[in-house]
Amino acid sequence: MFEGPLQDLIDEFSRLPGIGPKSAQRIAFYLLKADPEDIDRLCSALGAVRDGVSFCRICNNVSREEVCRVCADSGRDKTTICVVEDAKDIQVIERTGEYSGRYHVLGGALDPLANVGPKDLAISSLLQRIGGVLPDLDGEKAPEVAEVILATDPDTEGEATSSYLARLLKDFPELVVSRLASGMPLGGDLEFVDELTLSRALSGRLTL
Amino acid sequence: MFEGPLQDLIDEFSRLPGIGPKSAQRIAFYLLKADPEDIDRLCSALGAVRDGVSFCRICNNVSREEVCRVCADSGRDKTTICVVEDAKDIQVIERTGEYSGRYHVLGGALDPLANVGPKDLAISSLLQRIGGVLPDLDGEKAPEVAEVILATDPDTEGEATSSYLARLLKDFPELVVSRLASGMPLGGDLEFVDELTLSRALSGRLTL
Numbered sequence: 001m002f003e004g005p006l007q008d009l010i011d012e013f014s015r016l017p018g019i020g021p022k023s024a025q026r027i028a029f030y031l032l033k034a035d036p037e038d039i040d041r042l043c044s045a046l047g048a049v050r051d052g053v054s055f056c057r058i059c060n061n062v063s064r065e066e067v068c069r070v071c072a073d074s075g076r077d078k079t080t081i082c083v084v085e086d087a088k089d090i091q092v093i094e095r096t097g098e099y100s101g102r103y104h105v106l107g108g109a110l111d112p113l114a115n116v117g118p119k120d121l122a123i124s125s126l127l128q129r130i131g132g133v134l135p136d137l138d139g140e141k142a143p144e145v146a147e148v149i150l151a152t153d154p155d156t157e158g159e160a161t162s163s164y165l166a167r168l169l170k171d172f173p174e175l176v177v178s179r180l181a182s183g184m185p186l187g188g189d190l191e192f193v194d195e196l197t198l199s200r201a202l203s204g205r206l207t208l
Numbered sequence: 209m210f211e212g213p214l215q216d217l218i219d220e221f222s223r224l225p226g227i228g229p230k231s232a233q234r235i236a237f238y239l240l241k242a243d244p245e246d247i248d249r250l251c252s253a254l255g256a257v258r259d260g261v262s263f264c265r266i267c268n269n270v271s272r273e274e275v276c277r278v279c280a281d282s283g284r285d286k287t288t289i290c291v292v293e294d295a296k297d298i299q300v301i302e303r304t305g306e307y308s309g310r311y312h313v314l315g316g317a318l319d320p321l322a323n324v325g326p327k328d329l330a331i332s333s334l335l336q337r338i339g340g341v342l343p344d345l346d347g348e349k350a351p352e353v354a355e356v357i358l359a360t361d362p363d364t365e366g367e368a369t370s371s372y373l374a375r376l377l378k379d380f381p382e383l384v385v386s387r388l389a390s391g392m393p394l395g396g397d398l399e400f401v402d403e404l405t406l407s408r409a410l411s412g413r414l415t416l
Contacts, residue, residue, distance in 0.1 A: 004272040004294070012250045018231050018239045026399075029296055030225045031257055032270075032315075039258040043251045048213035049239055050247040062240075073245055087210070088324040108241075110366040191234075208220035 006032065007167065058124045058134065060105040062087040067137060071136060077101040078136070078143035083126065084151050085109050085166065089190050090161055092149065096195050098202045104129065109157035110164055125200075127167075130172055147176040149205060153190045154180070166208045178205040214240065266342065268313040268330045270295040275345060277312055280372035286308040286344070291334065291373065292359050293317050293366060299400050301359065304403050306410045309357075312337065317365035318372055326372065334373075348391055355384040357413060361398045362388070373416045386413040 001012065006028055013024035021025055031039055055061065055069035057080075063069070070076065070090065080101030084090060085107050106121040128134040132142045154160035162179055169177045180201040193201075212217065214236055221232035233291055239247055263269065264276035267289075271277070278284065278298065290311030292298060298311050314329040336342040340350045358373055360366035377385045388409040401409075 002270055002299075003277070004261065004270075005253065005268050005316045006261050009253040009257050012253045016235050018234055019227075023226050025296055026225050026226055028257065031254070032261060036258045038223070039254050044256075045217040046239070046247050046251050046254075049217050049236065050251075053212065053214050053240060062210055062214050066273045069211070086237060088233055092212075103381070112333050112387075123211065163280060 002194045004158065016032070017182065027201075047140045055105075058129070059103050059176055060087075060101060060107060060125065060138065061090060072137065074137075075100075079146040080149065081126070081129065081145055081147070081153050082149040084189070085153055085161070091154075093194075093202070096202060098199050099149075101147075106152070106161065109152055109155075109161040123165070123168070126170065127168065130169070130175065145175065147178065149202075150177065150179045150188065153188070155187055155189070158190070177208050179208055181205050210303070264345065265314075267311050267313060267332065268295075268315060269298060280345065282345075283308075286356040288357065289334070289353055289355070290359050292356040293361055293369070295344075297359065300399055300401065300406065304407045305411060306355075306407050309355075314369065316358070317360055317369040318413065319365045329369070329397075331373070331376070335376065338377070338383065341388070353383065355386065356381070357410075358385065358387045358416075359398065361396070363395055363397070366398070385416050387416055389413045 007032065009028045010021070010024045013020050013027050020029070021064055054064065054066075055070055056063040057066050058071045059068060061068040061070060061136050065072070065096075071135050077144055082093060082099060082101055082102050082169065083104045083106060084093070085106050090103050090105070093099050093103075104122065104126050108116055108121055108124065110112050110116060110118065110121070129142060130148065132147045133146065134142050136142050148165075149170060150159045150162040166179070171174055181203075217236045217239065218229070218232045221227050221235050222229050227235070228303055257364040261270055262272065262274075262321075264271040264279055265274050266279045267276060269276040269278060273280070285308050289312050290301060290307060290309055291312045291314060292301070293314050293316055295313050298313070299306050301311075312323065312330065312334050314334075316329055316332065318324060318329070335340065337350060338353045338356065340352065342350050344350050356373075357379060360369045372385070374385050377383055
């Protein structure tokens with residue numbers, strides 16, 4: 001439609017999730033008139049993320065330090081691990097105020113169609129944590145884990161991932177493995193569930 | 209909410225038009241997993257736009273060459289100029305197939321609250337074109353302009369801009385000055401008007 005660099009920019013923005021050609025065009029024209037410093041800031045933020053965001057050594061959450069704020073918080077219950085697909089799901093669960101344990105970020109869900117298998121997710125580190133192999137803060141021995149809450153998305157991939165993990169975790173007979181209770185609409189995305197529904201789902205979780 | 213570079217990126221995306229915090233977060237997490245080459249391509253497209261997109265010498269449209277494709281098209285009627293706020297409005301009018309003249313891109317609309325005055329818009333070059341001062345393709349004398357269609361947005365700023373231009377253009381007694389006919393919902397944005405409504409508005413334009 002347009003010529004040269006402007007069209008390139010529209011094309012690039014159109015590739016991002018949730019941005020259609022119309023929005024991409026609007027953003028490109030906005031940037032055309034924007035302060036060059038704003039564009040530089042956006043570019044350097046992109047560069048910083050490309051060069052690597054660091055992850056918590058324990059739970060795989062996005063973190064500036066070696067250990068994320070949740071894992072470093074000594075006031076939290078170290079015996080419970082809530083397993084989520086993405087770091088952004090942590091924020092949603094934190095907002096309910098119903099959970100005071102730690103997390104484990106898988107980095108996605110099993111999805112054979114997209115070639116995402118168990119090896120692409122942070123499953124082995126979860127087993128190491130539960131097995132007490134992974135050292136905790138300041139080189140301390142890993143805390144004993146009493147319960148694992150499977151809080152993957154209530155969609156096909158998330159359900160499959162939870163079933164897979166539940167099967168693996170049968171190897172730890174003492175461990176209580178639970179799944180977020182129903183209350184969440186199936187086929188949805190955990191990130192967009194309202195706090196109240198998520199609170200209900202947390203307090204009514206079912207032992208598998 | 210998050211830490212370090214990821215939050216910076218979310219903040220930067222939230223500043224763009226039409227992107228809320230939730231969409232910004234979704235895009236940032238998408239880019240976290242994206243191919244570094246994709247991010248590089250986005251960055252270089254941003255850089256190219258920051259370093260300057262070139263504009264048509266005649267009509268101020270976005271253009272890779274000195275003269276844009278519309279002005280360079282010898283099959284078009286050079287005696288009619290359609291004045292629009294932004295280059296993206298040209299695409300919408302082109303899609304109606306009702307117009308075969310040239311364009312003039314103002315680069316915005318008069319908006320005293322945002323400190324946009326007549327000097328910030330490409331008004332003097334429009335007067336030069338109509339006055340026959342601006343050389344045409346290959347240094348030819350400017351074509352005589354018989355009609356100017358004012359196609360600014362049908363909102364407060366666009367209406368004000370059209371009124372202002374209509375007053376200025378009274379200096380050219382031979383010139384027919386028209387405004388897009390009603391049919392477009394007031395308070396809207398030209399870019400989002402459907403083709404049929406815009407066709408009606410073009411064919412039913414009123415002489416001022």
